[in-house]
Amino acid sequence: MRPGSPALDRFRLLAAVLVVAVHTSPLTTYSVLGDFWLTRVLGRVAVPFFLMVTGYFLAEKGWRNTWTFWKKTALLYGLCILLYLPLNLYAGQLDGDFLRRLVTGGTFYHLWYFPGVLLGVPIAWCLRRLGLGIALSAAGLLYLIGLGGDSYYGLTAQVPELKAAYDVIFQVFSYTRNGLFYVPLFLLLGAAGRRFSRRASLWGLLLSFSAMSGEALWLRGLGVQRHDSMYLLLPLVMIFLFSALLGANRGEDRTARRLSALVYILHPWCIVLVRFGAGFLGMEERLVQNSLGHVCAVLALSFLASGALLALRPRRVSPTARAWREVDLDALAHNAAVLRGALSPGQELMAVVKADAYGHGAVPVCRRLRRAGVRAFAVACLAEGIALRRAGIRGTILILGYTPPEEAPLLARYRLTQTVADAAHGRALAEQGRTVHVHLALDTGMHRLGIPAGDREAIAALYRLPHLRIEGTFSHLCVSDSLAEADAAYTRRQTELFFDTVSWMREQGLNPGAIHLQASYGIWNLPPQPCAYARAGIALYGVRSDGAPVRRDLDLRPVLSLRARVASVQQLEPGEAAGYGLAFHAERETKLAVVTIGYGDGLPRELPQRGGEVLIRGRRCSMAGRMCMDQLLVDVTGLEEVSPGDIVTLIGRDGGQEIRAEELAERCGTITNELLSRLGSRLAWREP
Numbered sequence: 001m002r003p004g005s006p007a008l009d010r011f012r013l014l015a016a017v018l019v020v021a022v023h024t025s026p027l028t029t030y031s032v033l034g035d036f037w038l039t040r041v042l043g044r045v046a047v048p049f050f051l052m053v054t055g056y057f058l059a060e061k062g063w064r065n066t067w068t069f070w071k072k073t074a075l076l077y078g079l080c081i082l083l084y085l086p087l088n089l090y091a092g093q094l095d096g097d098f099l100r101r102l103v104t105g106g107t108f109y110h111l112w113y114f115p116g117v118l119l120g121v122p123i124a125w126c127l128r129r130l131g132l133g134i135a136l137s138a139a140g141l142l143y144l145i146g147l148g149g150d151s152y153y154g155l156t157a158q159v160p161e162l163k164a165a166y167d168v169i170f171q172v173f174s175y176t177r178n179g180l181f182y183v184p185l186f187l188l189l190g191a192a193g194r195r196f197s198r199r200a201s202l203w204g205l206l207l208s209f210s211a212m213s214g215e216a217l218w219l220r221g222l223g224v225q226r227h228d229s230m231y232l233l234l235p236l237v238m239i240f241l242f243s244a245l246l247g248a249n250r251g252e253d254r255t256a257r258r259l260s261a262l263v264y265i266l267h268p269w270c271i272v273l274v275r276f277g278a279g280f281l282g283m284e285e286r287l288v289q290n291s292l293g294h295v296c297a298v299l300a301l302s303f304l305a306s307g308a309l310l311a312l313r314p315r316r317v318s319p320t321a322r323a324w325r326e327v328d329l330d331a332l333a334h335n336a337a338v339l340r341g342a343l344s345p346g347q348e349l350m351a352v353v354k355a356d357a358y359g360h361g362a363v364p365v366c367r368r369l370r371r372a373g374v375r376a377f378a379v380a381c382l383a384e385g386i387a388l389r390r391a392g393i394r395g396t397i398l399i400l401g402y403t404p405p406e407e408a409p410l411l412a413r414y415r416l417t418q419t420v421a422d423a424a425h426g427r428a429l430a431e432q433g434r435t436v437h438v439h440l441a442l443d444t445g446m447h448r449l450g451i452p453a454g455d456r457e458a459i460a461a462l463y464r465l466p467h468l469r470i471e472g473t474f475s476h477l478c479v480s481d482s483l484a485e486a487d488a489a490y491t492r493r494q495t496e497l498f499f500d501t502v503s504w505m506r507e508q509g510l511n512p513g514a515i516h517l518q519a520s521y522g523i524w525n526l527p528p529q530p531c532a533y534a535r536a537g538i539a540l541y542g543v544r545s546d547g548a549p550v551r552r553d554l555d556l557r558p559v560l561s562l563r564a565r566v567a568s569v570q571q572l573e574p575g576e577a578a579g580y581g582l583a584f585h586a587e588r589e590t591k592l593a594v595v596t597i598g599y600g601d602g603l604p605r606e607l608p609q610r611g612g613e614v615l616i617r618g619r620r621c622s623m624a625g626r627m628c629m630d631q632l633l634v635d636v637t638g639l640e641e642v643s644p645g646d647i648v649t650l651i652g653r654d655g656g657q658e659i660r661a662e663e664l665a666e667r668c669g670t671i672t673n674e675l676l677s678r679l680g681s682r683l684a685w686r687e688p
């Protein structure tokens with residue numbers, strides 16, 4: 001799942017209508033110029049839009065599903081070829097050139113899109129491995145070449161050498177609007193997914209589109225177009241259009257997505273059928289000769305046929321999860337933005353995603369944070385770092401914990417940054433003979449990991465080691481969560497020692513690299529610090545460790561909800577008991593709901609005895625008896641309509657009620673960090 005937007009999906013419908021318009025010229029009866037603007041200028045945003053959406057979603061999944069997507073597209077193209085074979089046959093197009101068109105241009109006029117994607121996606125996939133900047137430049141260059149063979153052909157063809165070059169291209173492709181010159185740029189622009197403010201997007205769209213209209217009219221005036229799909233300003237228009245649509249709220253509209261695809265595929269058949277039907281009914285004047293009537297008839301038939309197919313499609317049942325984490329990635333992105341706003345100017349967020357991002361799912365969390373502009377992550381151990389790299393997460397990944405020195409080759413292979421836990425660790429890492437990127441941990445009083453900040457000789461010695469590339473220096477505060485005077489004083493001493501040491505290093509010419517000190521409570525309770533990073537963990541997930549107050553009130557939103565279902569409802573008579581150890585005694589007539597989650601999913605087993613509650617149908621209900629490994633009991637006496645399948649909320653909102661992770665943690669005498677990071681691997685993962 002990705003942060004889609006219903007606006008993105010709904011615009012597909014409009015884009016499909018535009019494609020139909022391009023193929024039916026709705027305004028010719030009324031205004032040739034108007035029709036030119038509608039079909040050759042406005043209509044030209046439709047296909048780039050489809051391509052950008054494709055690029056956006058491929059990039060969202062780190063391009064890992066590219067091959068699956070390619071195969072699906074090939075299959076769809078195959079079906080379309082079969083679908084349009086009768087028309088090819090009828091139009092006498094099954095000639096010697098058919099095979100060439102099959103590969104380069106599509107066997108029916110609108111089908112060029114499929115071979116375009118089949119060629120363009122692998123090209124974009126290869127290019128983006130060079131980094132998005134280079135990839136975009138290369139694809140931009142290809143687009144410029146294509147431009148010279150499209151609406152600027154009349155100008156380029158005046159240069160004999162260029163004309164000769166384009167003649168070669170046209171031996172292979174019918175148009176330069178194809179998988180090589182046209183498709184990669186829009187795929188990669190979609191992958192970049194640039195997002196401007198709403199105002200900037202709309203103004204940018206208005207201005208660039210007006211300018212492109214001017215460009216198109218100018219070219220039309222010159223009469224130099226070989227074809228009119230590509231304009232110099234089209235990529236700019238698309239960047240702003242896409243940003244405007246992305247800016248809208250989250251979610252998706254699958255029906256719009258499927259409907260638009262079907263309309264796109266079926267409309268040429270509908271054009272033929274309308275012509276045929278109009279002839280049959282003797283309504284040619286209205287439904288064929290009148291351009292607007294024609295388009296309306298084609299659109300109506302296309303949407304009707306597509307809607308009917310959608311309605312007839314067999315429904316796929318998705319398995320209902322037993323118990324799941326519901327992770328609101330938009331809330332996560334919101335928190336990241338709020339936290340960045342609370343840092344000092346130039347300071348960046350290092351997202352702490354250890355322990356599977358505190359139980360939130362490290363891979364989707366990192367992906368979303370990267371989209372939100374976060375470029376540095378911290379994990380606890382080597383395996384966590386490798387898992388992120390394998391999932392395609394780029395940027396700095398700092399391992400906060402100890403890594404055995406002999407793993408230096410793996411650190412290098414996965415470009416992971418290692419914390420130097422102490423002087424001996426630093427020496428051992430350097431002895432492996434591989435260049436290792438490291439951050440120095442300085443112990444300023446926590447006495448966990450770190451080179452004692454006062455041991456200046458040890459620090460200087462690390463800088464003399466070959467193979468150790470020191471890119472950062474940090475320390476960790478151990479009582480910054482407390483506002484008590486003694487603790488605040490301790491934190492001040494740690495902070496001073498850290499900055500004193502960093503200053504001394506700089507004086508000695510020992511470059512400390514990126515420095516960082518604060519974790520979440522350092523952001524909440526300290527004034528902004530002159531650091532390169534702040535390592536935010538729990539705050540990023542929108543909760544505090546416990547209910548204790550903090551200095552700065554930040555508008556953070558909980559990211560995770562924990563939900564399960566009612567499996568069955570039990571009726572108990574007074575005097576009956578339930579569960580292991582018969583720990584629950586019914587004093588009156590009692591209704592118990594059996595809920596599909598237990599300590600095997602990471603819940604603290606003592607929760608029912610500590611007054612644990614859940615939400616069912618927007619009401620708070622108490623847990624009852626002893627928690628089992630996979631199930632627990634909830635007293636739902638008095639709740640009218642509880643039935644199997646009902647959703648049970650253990651953390652999160654339901655109706656007007658909310659159970660916060662802090663509440664659960666406090667009941668069990670722990671902190672949310674522990675509670676969340678223990679959520680088990682058996683829990684399914686979903687977005688709201």
Ligand SMILES: *Cc1c(COP(=O)(O)O)cnc(C)c1O
Pocket residue numbers: 352354400476518519520521535536537538539673
């Ligand atoms: C876990 C950890 C963090 C994140 O702590 P939060 O309180 O969750 O923000 C930061 N730095 C280090 C060294 C850590 O181990």
